[in-house]
Amino acid sequence: xxxxxxxxxxxxxxxxxxxxxxxxxxxxxxxxxxxxxxxxxxxxxxxxxxxxxxxxxxxxxxxxxxxxxxxxxxxxxxxxxxxxxxxxxxxxxxxxxxxxxxxxxxxxxxxxxxxxxxxxxxxxxxxxxxxxxxxxxxxxxxxxxxxxxxxxxxxxxxxxxxxxxxxxxxxxxxxxxxxxxxxxxxxxxxxxxxxxxxxxxxxxxxxxxxxxxxxxxxxxxxxxxxxxxxxxxxxxxxxxxxxxxxxxxxxxxxxxxxxxxxxxxxxxxxxxxxxxxxxxxxxxxxxxxxxxxxxxxxxxxxxxxxxxxxxxxxxxxxxxxxxxxxxxxxxxxxxxxxxxxxxxxxxxxxxxxxxxxxxxxxxxxxxxxxxxxxxxxxxxxxxxxxxxxxxxxxxxxxxxxxxxxxxxxxxxxxxxxxxxxxxxxxxxxxxxxxxxxxxxxxxxxxxxxxxxxxxxxxxxxxxxxxxxx
Amino acid sequence: xxxxxxxxxxxxxxxxxxxxxxxxxxxxxxxxxxxxxxxxxxxxxxxxxxxxxxxxxxxxxxxxxxxxxxxxxxxxxxxxxxxxxxxxxxxxxxxxxxxxxxxxxxxxxxxxxxxxxxxxxxxxxxxxxxxxxxxxxxxxxxxxxxxxxxxxxxxxxxxxxxxxxxxxxxxxxxxxxxxxxxxxxxxxxxxxxxxxxxxxxxxxxxxxxxxxxxxxxxxxxxxxxxxxxxxxxxxxxxxxxxxxxxxxxxxxxxxxxxxxxxxxxxxxxxxxxxxxxxxxxxxxxxxxxxxxxxxxxxxxxxxxxxxxxxxxxxxxxxxxxxxxxxxxxxxxxxxxxxxxxxxxxxxxxxxxxxxxxxxxxxxxxxxxxxxxxxxxxxxxxxxxxxxxxxxxxxxxxxxxxxxxxxxxxxxxxxxxxxxxxxxxxxxxxxxxxxxxxxxxxxxxxxxxxxxxxxxxxxxxxxxxxxxxx
Numbered sequence: 053x054x055x056x057x058x059x060x061x062x063x064x065x066x067x068x069x070x071x072x073x074x075x076x077x078x079x080x081x082x083x084x085x086x087x088x089x090x091x092x093x094x095x096x097x098x099x100x101x102x103x104x105x106x107x108x109x110x111x112x113x114x115x116x117x118x119x120x121x122x123x124x125x126x127x128x129x130x131x132x133x134x135x136x137x138x139x140x141x142x143x144x145x146x147x148x149x150x151x152x153x154x155x156x157x158x159x160x161x162x163x164x165x166x167x168x169x170x171x172x173x174x175x176x177x178x179x180x181x182x183x184x185x186x187x188x189x190x191x192x193x194x195x196x197x198x199x200x201x202x203x204x205x206x207x208x209x210x211x212x213x214x215x216x217x218x219x220x221x222x223x224x225x226x227x228x229x230x231x232x233x234x235x236x237x238x239x240x241x242x243x244x245x246x247x248x249x250x251x252x253x254x255x256x257x258x259x260x261x262x263x264x265x266x267x268x269x270x271x272x273x274x275x276x277x278x279x280x281x282x283x284x285x286x287x288x289x290x291x292x293x294x295x296x297x298x299x300x301x302x303x304x305x306x307x308x309x310x311x312x313x314x315x316x317x318x319x320x321x322x323x324x325x326x327x328x329x330x331x332x333x334x335x336x337x338x339x340x341x342x343x344x345x346x347x348x349x350x351x352x353x354x355x356x357x358x359x360x361x362x363x364x365x366x367x368x369x370x371x372x373x374x375x376x377x378x379x380x381x382x383x384x385x386x387x388x389x390x391x392x393x394x395x396x397x398x399x400x401x402x403x404x405x406x407x408x409x410x411x412x413x414x415x416x417x418x419x420x421x422x423x424x425x426x427x428x429x430x431x432x433x434x435x436x437x438x439x440x441x442x443x444x445x446x447x448x449x450x451x452x453x454x455x456x457x458x459x460x461x462x463x464x465x466x467x468x469x470x471x472x473x474x475x476x477x478x479x480x481x482x483x484x485x486x487x488x489x490x491x492x493x494x495x496x497x498x499x500x501x502x503x504x505x506x507x508x509x510x511x512x513x514x515x516x517x518x519x520x521x
Numbered sequence: 522x523x524x525x526x527x528x529x530x531x532x533x534x535x536x537x538x539x540x541x542x543x544x545x546x547x548x549x550x551x552x553x554x555x556x557x558x559x560x561x562x563x564x565x566x567x568x569x570x571x572x573x574x575x576x577x578x579x580x581x582x583x584x585x586x587x588x589x590x591x592x593x594x595x596x597x598x599x600x601x602x603x604x605x606x607x608x609x610x611x612x613x614x615x616x617x618x619x620x621x622x623x624x625x626x627x628x629x630x631x632x633x634x635x636x637x638x639x640x641x642x643x644x645x646x647x648x649x650x651x652x653x654x655x656x657x658x659x660x661x662x663x664x665x666x667x668x669x670x671x672x673x674x675x676x677x678x679x680x681x682x683x684x685x686x687x688x689x690x691x692x693x694x695x696x697x698x699x700x701x702x703x704x705x706x707x708x709x710x711x712x713x714x715x716x717x718x719x720x721x722x723x724x725x726x727x728x729x730x731x732x733x734x735x736x737x738x739x740x741x742x743x744x745x746x747x748x749x750x751x752x753x754x755x756x757x758x759x760x761x762x763x764x765x766x767x768x769x770x771x772x773x774x775x776x777x778x779x780x781x782x783x784x785x786x787x788x789x790x791x792x793x794x795x796x797x798x799x800x801x802x803x804x805x806x807x808x809x810x811x812x813x814x815x816x817x818x819x820x821x822x823x824x825x826x827x828x829x830x831x832x833x834x835x836x837x838x839x840x841x842x843x844x845x846x847x848x849x850x851x852x853x854x855x856x857x858x859x860x861x862x863x864x865x866x867x868x869x870x871x872x873x874x875x876x877x878x879x880x881x882x883x884x885x886x887x888x889x890x891x892x893x894x895x896x897x898x899x900x901x902x903x904x905x906x907x908x909x910x911x912x913x914x915x916x917x918x919x920x921x922x923x924x925x926x927x928x929x930x931x932x933x934x935x936x937x938x939x940x941x942x943x944x945x946x947x948x949x950x951x952x953x954x955x956x957x958x959x960x961x962x963x964x965x966x967x968x969x970x971x972x973x974x975x976x977x978x979x980x981x982x983x984x985x986x987x988x989x990x
Contacts, residue, residue, distance in 0.1 A: 260842040269806040275927025279827030280818045281807040286830045292758030337738040338750040340882025349749045358748030361755045362845050367832035373729040373890050375855045376831050386844045413809025421842050458744025
């Protein structure tokens, strides 16, 4: 199979573009805001709309999966070929809140097309990127003459992603049998830019905690006692300040154990991206860069583990001064993890490090709020090569590589299902996720449809998965 | 003049003890809580009660001095001797709030005598210690046969000390002419213990500030940007942690410039005090000592300058975690100062130190809330020798030396009036200042009366003050 565009796919996509956009607009009109209890009915309506749409598309199974919160949608379309790989597409059908008065130029739940862009809440995050798989699989069938996809295709579209996916890990664990797959394709991300199609190859993991420090049994007078007793606010500050060495490397013993370092090839690939620091800083709402010595900004946020203070508090925080030694203080830390780090070992290392650094007279408690594992797909993974070829054909451009600094529920899928996680997304940074006037670029959206159409054939052709058993 | 007790003073005090205690009880029944706006009338009634009492005692002048807040009382009784020193007694007639339900065993504003102790709010802090000067000066006159005190005696009894003396500096500055004196006697402190009479020789000064740090223009995602931009909560922690070196000495350049170090003699005198660390820790509600290397606990709190974190805050402080790089953070610091340190220079040193330590991308503001100068009276000051002899005669015991780690309005008196500040107090740590069941030991209270009686004669005899001109 060549990596050039496929006329049959393009013709099919073009012929069905208008109907596809009508469908998407209909779905976007359902304000499926998972964070708003008053919209619970709309979230359910959105799930049912998608089930109907997937059944109409040809999926053999399409059903609502209940959770303790908002419903997810599951669908399945077997290939019929016993050797075909099984692929699970992940996305979500819930959206962020939106209201005209937030600064929208038109009603957020009344889609509007202008200058090649479709404006509506959820256009890019994530309804547009979920729905392109429906037209994508139909184009795949039309171009190949098949009646079922070349891969065993499954979809899991959750309804609480914008609320932190509180029930998603449970859902995946309890339904692991039906979700079993050889690869997960996440369609809930973006590309570097419209001119630079990219594939994300990994996300960082996360371990975050709260450290409570207790000193005197009550706030005490800093004149009478200050300078002679330990101060928990000072000790919280010393812990935070001690997290890094002078090179801003994390100073906790064992923190870097097992870290899969960036290869020279990956560093070259990151460096090929048209990075503009001033522009990046505007996106970060920040006024300078600062980070681990020896790494670029992109390497720091995508591929290096970090320790960050998310919150610190202790003593008097009201107006004016109050001359006390406070009774307690609190520190909220998050550690971003990369491939090779073990979240449980990191937690243990943090616990031991904290216990050793505190002086007599300071009692402490540490609470970790679970952990999200990092995920990284090697550049030479056959499924990743397929995604790159599929996008390369759709965009007719070289496809470059990125990673994602954040941590997401995708890692739950990898952990529970034991399958690599790949990312196929066509959104661009200007799409305004979670912001007013969210939009999707229609040309890019259709490239997403095309990419999906090429992907299933390419995967089936190039990736022979050993039959389980 | 000998340092043995004086039968005439003792006889006079004994004869008038019952009436004196009746007077004190009457004053204690007035709930002069300056912090409670609903008690403003009682604070005024308390001031008027004292004016009447001072007039009845013989003071030539006794008047209410209005402030922008609660009224103070001023009284004056000239000696008639042009060579006599002028002494200003400082105290306060307002009290801390108190209510039976706070854990009092009887009504806080209905004085009760039990087992040699008088229980009431204000018994020790400070009405008892103000009032002993009335019987004290009468005993002085009775024992010496004089019709006016041997010193020019002035009293300034403020009405807002328990509310932080907000208008006291202004009052002292605007009335400096009438307050002019050669020494200030503060009767608002205590002794080491009932068995160990002591004189306080100094208080620490204070410079406190707030440092606001600003990083990103809004809270940003720690996954997308963490590890690559400066974090103001982390920088606040680094500032706080950088305040001290490994020996817990303050690490700000110039901080110790000019510090009057403890002499060997003073360290010996402190060491003579029966210090019990376990007991001190209970008073401090703390579980261990920690402070500058090379100094004892008493030296640390009485005679060493310190840097303390009174409050720290930044980022997310609610329940659970939130993976952000916060937009801002705040640090409240207080510096206790000792003789020889210049508060303005310390402020400047802190400003320069902070500015140098912050990375690009972190903007900051520092606000200092004024400064209280330290005060220290040399052990060989003639007025201090008089206080020691007077207390020695009253208690018939060696009088030892302490200092006070806190900072008070007394320093305003020294600064504005240019007079040394001495401390004559008979309260003991178990008296429960600001706590339920505040009390004063009746025997100690009468020793205070006696001390005041001896003091005026001793001062006039031993301290020849150069006549101003």
